[in-house]
Amino acid sequence: MQIQIKGVRVVDPGNIEGIRDISIKDGLFEAVSEPGQLPEVAKDASDVKVIDGQGLIAVPGLIDVHVHLREPGQEYKETIETGLKAAAAGGITAVCAMPNTKPVNDNAQVTAFILSQAKKANASRVYPVGAISRNLEGEKLNDIADMKKAGIRAVTDDGMPVTDSQLMRRTLEYCKSLGLPVLVHAEDKRLADGGSMNEGLPATVMGIKGIPNAAESVMVMRDIALAELTGARVHFCHMSTAQSIEAIRAAKAKGLPVTCETAPHYFTLTDADMPAYDTNFKMNPPLRSDKDRAAIIEGLTDGTIDMIATDHAPHAEDEKQVEFDLAAFGIVGLETSLGLSLALVAQGHLTLAQLVQKMAKAPADLMGINNDIVPGNPADLTLINMDAGWTVDPNSFVSKGRNTPFAGRRLTGAAVLTIVDGRIVYAIDC
């Protein structure tokens, strides 16, 4: 299979920015040239697809570093196949799969299973993320090197943050020697105290137990201290508060090896946007105040926030259609991430190149891969129509999850073609 994309505007920060012709062959980028320089292919060649890229943007395949694929164990919420197809539909060519499956991805067998299911799905790629501790219990280190051999790209205990500071120190030291980043879900569960939304006026009015900003930022500050102690790479997941961003900004100024991500809902919505007791607005960390939302945008603009990930967390409808405090945390994000993030460009908070940096290049760097659009690299590529207007309709999601707070929202900009390993895994209108 050969694909030629002609006359497309390539935005690959640090590599290319301009109109190019791209040729993809045998899974790799074959050539990237000035327009009109590619050799003509025979019109009747059946295994060649020529795409007119005029008016479209080609970017390195987008990578979402925080996704819950639910398989093995909770296939009723999502399977590796539906999750990876949803990613493809959202223009995302690779996702990092969180380890809180059933069983937990805390050994090489589960890692191998995830990769083999992903191969069968014939959609986007998966980069498995292994658990730090056995069964996410926060007590004993897993055989992380063994999992690395099987294919994990990072470790985390995600939703069950490591409370034991000594275990965290040892994790960082051990993973530094293995060259694996440690992803931190920063939350002091004791401070969060079983809350279900942001602590603030909307929670007070609705009588919902609140989660204070400090539940996140105290753990960010602890792990910054441990990054300094160990020199290990610490990556903070789904940042939601002004205080966390401030702490990370200061840590970066000091030259510490920390990075972080936020999710589209944290720069798009606040706790005041939630219709009363709408469980599709319930996630952890929760939607914060407008002050926090502004701080997140500022962090994206000034580079404190390195990347955008979704924390895609599909749930079945009956896990959401219950009392607010009993409803499952989490929303889906794979199919709305690009559209919501492009709004940052339209609003002037980021240039398109900066957005591509945050959705493709910085995530690749975190996962230790090079996804530049250059001959010889695996051909992972997202083709974007910046002008396509569309309305979020959960019923048309490829994901099994329908739990989104963005139903009915008008977005501008969408992926029209997603290529993974030189294969078209998603295409509309071309």
Next chain:
Amino acid sequence: MRFEKKDILDIDSLSREEITYILDTARGMKEISQRAVKKVPTLRGKTIVLFFQEPSTRTKISFELAGKRLSADTVAISKSSSSIVKGETLRDTVRTLESMKPDIIVMRHSSSGAASQVAKWVQCSVINAGDGTHAHPSQALLDMMTIQEEKGGFEGLKVSIVGDISHSRVARSNIVGLSRMGAHVTICAPGTMIPVGIEHMGCTVARDMDACVADADVVMMLRIQKERQGGSLLFPSEREYAALYGLNQTRLALAAKDALIMHPGPLNRGVEISTLVADGEQSVILDQVTNGVALRMALFYLVAGGSRNADSN
């Protein structure tokens, strides 16, 4: 005026005019409970389900008597007698109940927002008898009825509310309702029991109990919810709480001479309120209970379409 609300979910969704109309209607209902034969045929043929997922004695009996005095058929189910213990979801439970065609579901639930959610899932009327720490509209309305009886109105009244505001649906509903009716509400509690942003709900936060009670026309004490205390570190001991936030005769002397003493019950005597104050001349705690039945009769009558029928006839 026609009362058009199908559901009574919280005070915030009621206008000043609607609150006044409910209180007027309740005053008319009060006389029925004083008759030798305490029953009128107004809601004959209507069915009311009392669905109490949380323990309750006074509120449940009050609603039940209110329904019976209007000749409605009332059926009570509780958590232990319902399918909730078998793992049925709230949505399934109330949709099952609705299939038996009740006219009104009265519900008490431990989760904030449960009544609002149920109102979206069923067609019949829903009256919130207390949801988590969100709202307890019938309690606030009966409190307002009691204040109105004694004080004639609300404009400019100084009302002090003291106790665990964070966990109190009664406090939230009273703050919203009383401030909407023109009263000045001041609250007081240790910092552990004052929720973020409460001052934006229509009250001021006093620095201590003496300041809160000073010149008050109404002092409303909240029950310390010992069952919520487990491990939540809200206060060190009942002794210390009583010393700082208990209403005794010395503190009461700071309030206006004719100040009303209120409490939604049940009382923790010697903790938030001393026995002498609870049983004293200024206490209207039992009047609150009496008014509760009349107020709930009014709510049943109004959501069942009483005022609409009266107009169309």
